[in-house]
Amino acid sequence: xxxxxxxKADDPAPATNEEELITDLTLTFTxxxxxxxxxxxxxxxxxxxxxxxxxxxxxxxxxxxxxKYNVAFKVENKSETPAEDVTVEIKEEGAEHQVFYNTTGxxxxxxxxxxxxxxxxxxxxxxxxxGIAGTATLKVTLKHQPGVKTASTTVVDGETDIEVNFTGIxxx
Numbered sequence: 001x002x003x004x005x006x007x008k009a010d011d012p013a014p015a016t017n018e019e020e021l022i023t024d025l026t027l028t029f030t031x032x033x034x035x036x037x038x039x040x041x042x043x044x045x046x047x048x049x050x051x052x053x054x055x056x057x058x059x060x061x062x063x064x065x066x067x068k069y070n071v072a073f074k075v076e077n078k079s080e081t082p083a084e085d086v087t088v089e090i091k092e093e094g095a096e097h098q099v100f101y102n103t104t105g106x107x108x109x110x111x112x113x114x115x116x117x118x119x120x121x122x123x124x125x126x127x128x129x130x131g132i133a134g135t136a137t138l139k140v141t142l143k144h145q146p147g148v149k150t151a152s153t154t155v156v157d158g159e160t161d162i163e164v165n166f167t168g169i170x171x172x
Contacts, residue, residue, distance in 0.1 A: 020086045021048045022162045024076040025140065029069040029128065039063055041138070043164045046079065062170040063107070065133045071126045073099050075142065075162065091124060096146040099123025100155040105136030106171045120151050136169040
């Protein structure tokens with residue numbers, strides 16, 4: 001009796017998805033009733049979240065009271081030339097990412113208007129509404145959730161790519 005075997009080549013290791021450096025986050029609020037009213041909220045940290053520098057915040061203006069806004073989320077790596085739009089990768093890998101929004105005060109998150117290939121929200125495009133004149137805060141959290149994301153995933157699931165707190169938002 002003769003037994004023979006061939007050694008199979010080792011299966012290659014699965015490709016790792018290296019996280020992108022995110023230095024800048026921009027939210028663009030466009031009033032649904034008056035599209036010329038655009039307010040941007042920006043955060044910039046030139047060396048990323050693990051560097052020694054602290055980030056800077058800017059809110060370009062006030063939101064109108066009792067209004068509805070379409071909101072666009074954008075993240076970039078401006079440490080590269082030209083700057084890399086990381087939002088493109090998030091959209092391409094939508095089934096692995098979700099942006100979460102937590103508000104206080106007179107700003108309310110309404111809905112996600114974009115979905116991944118599985119029909120789950122991504123959060124690049126959303127809607128918000130404002131209440132009466134006052135102030136608000138907004139926490140934005142981008143989560144990386146490979147193999148975890150479902151329709152009921154929460155902000156505690158997966159790894160945080162970036163989290164930014166906008167305070168002192170004025171609604172008038």
